[in-house]
Amino acid sequence: MKNPFENGSGSAEVVPVDIRRITGAEFLALGMSQIAYMKSVMHDGEQLVAIHAADGTPMAVADDEESALDAILEHEMIPTLLQ
Known part of the structure; x- marks a missing residue:
């Protein structure tokens, strides 16, 4: 596109x-390449934080919300909240 x-x-x-x-x-x-959101997920019995692109595409997994937020900001993306 x-x-x-x-x-x-x-x-x-x-x-x-x-x-x-x-x-x-x-x-x-x-905004697809600039916006990301975080979502708590369970993986192998462990609570992790998944990072997704604005369209829902999974991008990464972090140990906690602070690490996820740091990763989003480090890649010059804008974190957003889900409603």
Whole structure:
């Protein structure tokens, strides 16, 4: 899928986009690489914290919430809360 923020040369440079003219798929992808959320999970009887991309794709597992938050911030992502 084409990144609506690319300038055509493959550069990550941000260019203005008329958001009223992007496709549904492009709209859903906005922020996908910048937003992450944490969720408690059980694995082999151990309570861990899973880190997911905005679309729910699993990205990593941490021992605790503090480590998960540190990992999200270290990768210059924005942590968000689930409702």
